[in-house]
Amino acid sequence: MQEFDIAIIGAGIGGASLAAMLAGGVPGRRILLAERESFPGYHTTGRSAALYSVLYGNSTVCTLTAASRAFFMDPPPGFADHPLLTPRGVLYITDDPQSDAVREIRESAIRTGATALEMSPRAALDMVPILHPGPLRGALWEADAMDMDVHAIHQGFLRRAKAGGVELRTDAALTGAGWDGSAWTLSFADGPVRAKKLVNAAGAWADELARMAGVPTVGLMPLRRTAMMLDPPPGFDIHRWPAVIDAGGSFYFKPDAGMILASPADETPSPPCDAQADEMDIAICVDRVQASADLPVRRVSRSWAGLRSFVADRSPVVGAPASHPSFFWFAAQGGYGIQMAPALARVGASLLDHGVLPADIADAGVSVADLSPDRCKGE
Numbered sequence: 001m002q003e004f005d006i007a008i009i010g011a012g013i014g015g016a017s018l019a020a021m022l023a024g025g026v027p028g029r030r031i032l033l034a035e036r037e038s039f040p041g042y043h044t045t046g047r048s049a050a051l052y053s054v055l056y057g058n059s060t061v062c063t064l065t066a067a068s069r070a071f072f073m074d075p076p077p078g079f080a081d082h083p084l085l086t087p088r089g090v091l092y093i094t095d096d097p098q099s100d101a102v103r104e105i106r107e108s109a110i111r112t113g114a115t116a117l118e119m120s121p122r123a124a125l126d127m128v129p130i131l132h133p134g135p136l137r138g139a140l141w142e143a144d145a146m147d148m149d150v151h152a153i154h155q156g157f158l159r160r161a162k163a164g165g166v167e168l169r170t171d172a173a174l175t176g177a178g179w180d181g182s183a184w185t186l187s188f189a190d191g192p193v194r195a196k197k198l199v200n201a202a203g204a205w206a207d208e209l210a211r212m213a214g215v216p217t218v219g220l221m222p223l224r225r226t227a228m229m230l231d232p233p234p235g236f237d238i239h240r241w242p243a244v245i246d247a248g249g250s251f252y253f254k255p256d257a258g259m260i261l262a263s264p265a266d267e268t269p270s271p272p273c274d275a276q277a278d279e280m281d282i283a284i285c286v287d288r289v290q291a292s293a294d295l296p297v298r299r300v301s302r303s304w305a306g307l308r309s310f311v312a313d314r315s316p317v318v319g320a321p322a323s324h325p326s327f328f329w330f331a332a333q334g335g336y337g338i339q340m341a342p343a344l345a346r347v348g349a350s351l352l353d354h355g356v357l358p359a360d361i362a363d364a365g366v367s368v369a370d371l372s373p374d375r376c377k378g379e
């Protein structure tokens with residue numbers, strides 16, 4: 001039976017980035033990265049809106065996103081042959097500048113050192129002229145928000161992992177996991193393998209994987225989110241428009257390859273599955289966007305959905321539970337798994353190898369307890 005030191009299950013952005021950070025760290029270490037699908041980005045990783053905003057998410061997420069910027073701006077040699085981030089900017093719009101949601105965005109800016117410029121409705125309209133002036137009472141401008149090349153980021157991590165000796169297996173669904181006191185026996189269709197540590201990077205399936213391994217679950221909630229491509233409004237050059245996000249969380253849209261990518265920012269509970277866009281969510285999206293902007297919609301050229309998986313406090317789950325030190329969680333990446341991937345992967349690698357956080361992340365105010373599976377309530 002083949003033996004590994006670490007087996008990572010799931011090769012989306014979570015598993016791929018962690019494998020890349022672990023690769024080459026300890027000479028001779030054997031790491032398996034196993035993915036059920038033929039293509040590692042098939043599920044949530046391949047379905048994102050590809051936006052990097054330091055002001056999006058709770059304080060832990062914002063800190064990890066800010067800590068990822070340096071890697072994206074200056075990745076290791078050979079990681080990608082073109083920039084991973086390109087300027088976009090985000091305009092957070094609101095009909096209530098005193099709301100909690102707007103206050104939280106301002107607080108995130110202070111905490112992360114990002115700039116969130118208060119902008120008048122007039123200035124916001126100058127930037128995105130199709131916005132309806134009626135409901136627009138205020139805006140915050142995050143000039144440093146970026147578009148991400150998610151495919152290049154994901155492939156860069158996979159390439160780096162393989163170059164560092166990680167064995168990537170696709171079409172490799174884990175179907176059973178048993179701990180005998182010294183190693184895991186992991187069942188795959190082409191035969192079992194043994195591994196000293198099992199890493200759960202299974203995205204929406206992470207609680208299912210824990211159940212399979214006999215480990216307490218974390219109360220993971222996969223929430224479906226829909227996105228779609230709409231024709232651009234006639235007569236406008238949209239290329240330099242920023243992403244427009246309703247601060248209250250009811251929709252967003254942004255230019256994407258000459259089209260408008262829009263989402264109703266839906267969060268519909270779902271079992272882990274190959275999520276599909278629902279006609280009703282598409283209609284709701286069109287309705288919400290049109291309530292705030294003059295965007296004629298003749299057709300929806302493409303729509304899709306993916307599962308954003310959260311635990312109750314909306315921070316990621318990284319670490320081993322005290323009861324099962326050989327089972328390591330790397331899950332609950334919510335709607336931020338791409339933008340915080342470099343920092344979160346460093347966190348995961350440091351916790352696995354040394355049991356502590358990287359100094360810069362700890363100095364920025366994130367603690368081991370903030371990420372620990374032991375803070376979560378599962379079954």
Ligand SMILES: Cc1cc2nc3c(=O)[nH]c(=O)nc-3n(C[C@H](O)[C@H](O)[C@H](O)COP(=O)(O)OP(=O)(O)OC[C@H]3O[C@@H](n4cnc5c(N)ncnc54)[C@H](O)[C@@H]3O)c2cc1C
Nearest residue numbers: 010012013014036043045049051174203306336337338339
């Ligand atoms: C519409 C939408 C918009 C988004 N926009 C953004 C954004 O703008 N910015 C951002 O940063 N994030 C965004 N996200 C969130 C981001 O896409 C996720 O946080 C991230 O992709 C999660 O990565 P993951 O590796 O945890 O999950 P996944 O990509 O789902 O990977 C998990 C993998 O585990 C595999 N797996 C599961 N069980 C097993 C098993 N038993 N054996 C083997 N393999 C298994 C699955 O096949 C899957 O490939 C968005 C998500 C959606 C849906």
